[in-house]
Amino acid sequence: MTTNDLNLGDIISATVAKQLDASFVEKEVETRVSKLVVEAVDRALRGYSETAKLIEKAVEEALRVERLDLPSYGTVVAHMVKAQIEANVSELVAGRLAEDVTELLKLAPKEIKLSEIAEEMLKPHRDDGSYGSVITVIVEQNEYGSTWLSLDEETHHEGARAEYQCQHRILISKDGTISGGTIDNRDLKSTKHIGRTYGLGQKLRAYFACGTKIILDEDDVVTSVGDY
Template identity: 25%
Template sequence: MDLNKIVNEAMVSIQQDGFVEKIVKDRLQETLKKVVDDMFGSYGDFRKQLESEVKNKLNINLDKLNLGGYNLMVLNEVKLSLDRAMHIQGTEKIKEHLDELLTGAKSEYKLSEIIELFKEEANEDHEYDGEYIFFHCEQSRYSRGGGLAFIYFDKKEREEKYRCDYGLTVDLSDGSVKSVKVDGNDIDNEAIMRGFHGFERTMFQIFASGAKVIVDEDEVETSYGYDD
């Protein structure tokens, strides 16, 4: 038996079948895969170099950042958004209340009538029987007619008229109401959204409906009177 011949023929056959080429290719792929894994793996040199480079590029000095200014900017934007939402919701809320608040409003009131309504509510429990309200009316007349009446009143005596809980400013030329003070404050949108009741509602109706007020100062009765 010619052993060399057999080996040579086997090698030729293997070569023709591509066996050696396949083995070389597979081993080369395995080697390359291992090299890449080593470079990019958890402990690979390339990974370490890449991490180091990225950290250097992203090295932010927090002490130099104006975070206070940034926070203020964010807070201002949030406040602006809330203000917009509150304005939209508040406007809708005011619309809901207005029809109800203006129901029953009259086109004209006398000052003496307003004061009587005020006394009725203030002395509902008769705690002020026999006492007097604080009432002050001063008129500023114009040289060519007209003028303003500044009216201040409260449940009981005040040392200063400007500290009164209630007030009216009336244009004497046409009876229009220029300003109203209720419970120590001017009427604003926040107060409207909360709603008014009793005498405060009457004051709001006078102002919001454009009602006229006749300033019959001499007819105003400042005494609460007595419970019969």
Template identity: 25%
Template sequence: MDQLKEAVAAAFDKVVASGAIEEAIQKQIGAAVTAGIIEHLRDYSDFGKALKAKIGTLIEVDLDTLDLPSYRQLVGDVIKKRVGAVMSTEFTEKLDKDIAEMLAPAPATITLQELLDEFIESKKDAWNAHQLHGEKFTLNINRSDRHDGYIDISIDEDPDQERHTSCAVHLRIRGDGEVWGLSLAGDDIKNKIFVGPLFNFEKRLFQMYTAKTRLIIDADAEAEDFDTTFPYND
């Protein structure tokens, strides 16, 4: 028995000497301290609640006064950047050309034959250009018997359009040849708030109308005096 006691005492002394007990005590105390701190800092603890409240006051933001871009604005900005990125010299040159053409001044005078030549030229790029080759088109010339001396001229790619209102183009000329009235597809330009889009021959006519171009036509000229056949293109 005495020998057993001595052996246990010796073993214990050996464990104490190795620092194992001290290490175990430190480990356990450290775990207890850590657990206590974690518990004290939990969301539901008084300290945790107070800390959350304090942080909330520090980062509080008035969303009503915060200038956040809307989704629509962001999309618009992206589109603007993309469009700006793909702008090319070729595009700007074409735009300059179109603007220059649109702002080109109308002639002070033009003969009826020159006007018909422009009408024929404009049909070369039409969707039905191949169907017009060798076909007749309408030209009506009517002079007023009244003292005002108006001359009504109407043009249409279809033949035998006798009424001015049925023609694609109707010009009313007065005095010394001023283009005083213009109707396109039966619509009087004077009665339209917005005009457009106009292309080719129609745009040319509108320029003449706004510039009060003089249309020169012989006093005794009749529709039969002009060639009203679409030529065959080479």
């Protein structure tokens, strides 16, 4: 068969297939797989990505080469990826979790005042030049001695059911710790939550996890900025 009998795609495939012998494939894959596994695990733990169960499939898909007459290529890659995951994932996860625990402890003081929480909520609005009522802080004590605290760092809600429109709604026990509620409209105790929460939601989750006491020092909290 002459070059004229082949189209450009066939020429390229034939040339690549000739160059990619078994030793070349193994060498090149070994130098890249470890880095890909690290990045895949990091994405799975840090963001709203697929679960860890899908990491191997995602990496294998990224390494797939179409129209290559090397039947063993996909199998070689799959085995190498699996080996890299088994060798590295435990250490990677342990390291990442250690970092997360350290960060969690930094976010969660032993105790914090409601007025301090409100001030942190107001700060971004002051910085961007907003004016008037910009956040929501609603304190509702119940007959059992606990207190519902409804918070929204982005919107000021008013009306009879304003508390149910808030982004966060937590139940404060008599001892000041968070015993339940919703954060970012998700059940605080749910194990189905995947991915990281940011801003006020992240801090509230840290308060819950570390047993931070929230001191309700004000019932009528300032929710506005500017000369208002």
